[in-house]
Amino acid sequence: MSQHRHPGAPGRTGAVPAPPDLPEATVARLPEYLRALHQLADAGHETVSSEGLANAAGVNSAKLRKDLSHLGSYGTRGVGYDVGLLIDQIEFVLGLTQRRAVALVGVGNLGHALAGYDGFASRGFRIAALLDADPSRIGEEINGLVVRHVDELPRVAAEESISIGVIATPAPAAQAVADQLVAVGVTSILNFAPCVLSVPEGVDVRKVDLAIELQILSFHEHRKASLTALPATGGTLTPLPGGLAATDTQEAIGT
Template identity: 80%
Template sequence: MSQHRPGGLSELPEATVARLPEYLRALHGLAEAGHDTVSSEGLATAAGVNSAKLRKDLSHLGSYGTRGVGYDVALLIEQIEYVLGLTQHRAVALVGVGNLGHALAGYAGFATRGFRIAALFDADPAQIGEVISGLTVHHIRELPRIAAEESISIGVIATPAGAAQAVADQLVAVGVTGILNFAPCVLSVPEGVDVRKVDLAIELQILSFHEHRKAAAGSAGPTASLTALPGGMAGNGASGGNQEAVGS
């Protein structure tokens, strides 16, 4: 298999980067099952993508596989982990140890995927001093000291929405440049700080749409479209009004 470590990480397409963790998850599963090699079709099936897209993605990494053999699983894991920066085992600070925070703090899978939860924080006096998975919950005011001691570069926000922006500001102030936000709100951060938002309610709403669409198709056929929207909303675009929301 032809492989090299790409020098221009900034040139990787965002869509490819977004799929690499899925390939890595599938590869780890294959390795645990005892597979040394995998075909592009087999890896694509395990990752839930089509094989042509997978081959194109991996070609950006310099991985082309070997005809009749496929991809070396261990080497491909190593390469994807390098591209994703997982070989550095980045330290993560988790802020907010309510129900969700407890679950995240106790999740053992982070350590096997290149991360370590290095510190837990909260502002609730009732939570301070609690030990979760071997880590003591600190008051958020201790963030500057502990962030420096642990070289924390990523922050996870699992607070209520009303506290999330203040927490983000504090994380940015101590040099955190990557934030995973579980709070149901939009954060404002400086340029150079990356935010990924996880909103479970939004994901459920999208699933609800798909269920609604299937039910509508089953009851009225494929032509049952948006004409039944409340207030006749589906027909408003015909008058030449602003249709940005429809096309967004």
Template identity: 80%
Template sequence: MSQLSPGTGSGSPGASVGPDFPDLPEATVARLPEYLRALSNLAEAGNDTVSSEALAAAAGVNSAKLRKDLSHLGSYGTRGVGYDVALLVGQIEHVLGLTHRRAVALVGVGNLGHALAGYAGFGSRGFRITALFDADPRLVGKTINGLMVRHIEHLADVAVQEAIAIGVIATPASAAQPVADVLVRAGITSILNFAPCVLSVPDGVDVRKVDLAIELQILSFHEHRKASLTGVALTGVAQNGVAPVEGVGG
């Protein structure tokens, strides 16, 4: 089983899983889409080359980390010139398997699933949602963004017909594991899970988990920490006999 979350995983730099395919550290894989987004924006703006510093700033990482990541792809740039934008886009798209659009099945078309089904940004990133599924008879048969919602019992047949590569779960937590089982039985080995639970899947099935509540809780921690540090600073000011700034602490 492979349960992947941002910043975790394995992979030995320099190892190879095939003739021209590097086995990248998972942290590097997680950053490649950010580099690709930044490079695409640079290309649209008419830039042919970019320095490592400029690309790192656009992607939100430090330049040393970026250069190390790109070295795994065999791309080192040219001193005094930087990286060829179009060439680097091609290299990253090749490694990420984006040279052709991947078909995606979305299971669960409630509020979140409905929003995902209508998101136009997937197409420009190399994906196309080709099938929508649900078990709710009130939703089955409805059309969302040009696609009719089918009953999940038809998933296996549709997965073969549409050559679906990735399954997205946007169901309540209680339904997520049964849905994952259906996806696995249909031969889908890559799953993006929005349900707030951990899935049990066989070896060889990769799962990425997106839990918005967890991300908010992490931000809450940072807010709590900043408030605590501010309180400590204000306490220190008061103990030193310095008047607080007007409107603060009074």
């Protein structure tokens, strides 16, 4: 993790430099660029072309250049981007120059997997607390941390300056845990429980639902299989359940 070395805003008391506001899709791609840049740095590269970085991150290079231009980063013609500088810029924007403390609630199988995931530490996070409501789990040690009762959250949050809460409980327990996290001042939640959380304005929730990822893939599988089975005769009417119909595009059928 690189040092936070931006110059600050001299002469304005209390003025902490704010990261620029960015399109959500750009924010979602910055971590990919960062991962690719760290790999390049580890391999000894000091500069990288936009094409090289785009390939390593799995996006197209026009999109990458546009994203980085939001950070004021345009690279140098014929040279490309300075790898170290771009790492610093992205880590600053993502707020990774401080190591954020994460509280993980729910230490079942998924919670264990998350608690044991090495990738967090190297990417700006520190699992600072493991919590569960099940008395049989309290006291268990995972990766050097002892599982504490979720009712200890207020004390844990104060001790560890918890910045992000991760919910890995079953769905029925998730809303109560979210309420407890919000009550102790946590304003960013990563939710693995398959349910929608209600949170006050100003609290960000990101959701990872593994079955939903599979269902999205299923759509593409279904479509590929259907198109393969269709004769290549151009557009066709697609009967949907209930007798409704939707017209396929020529482009999709023609493949």
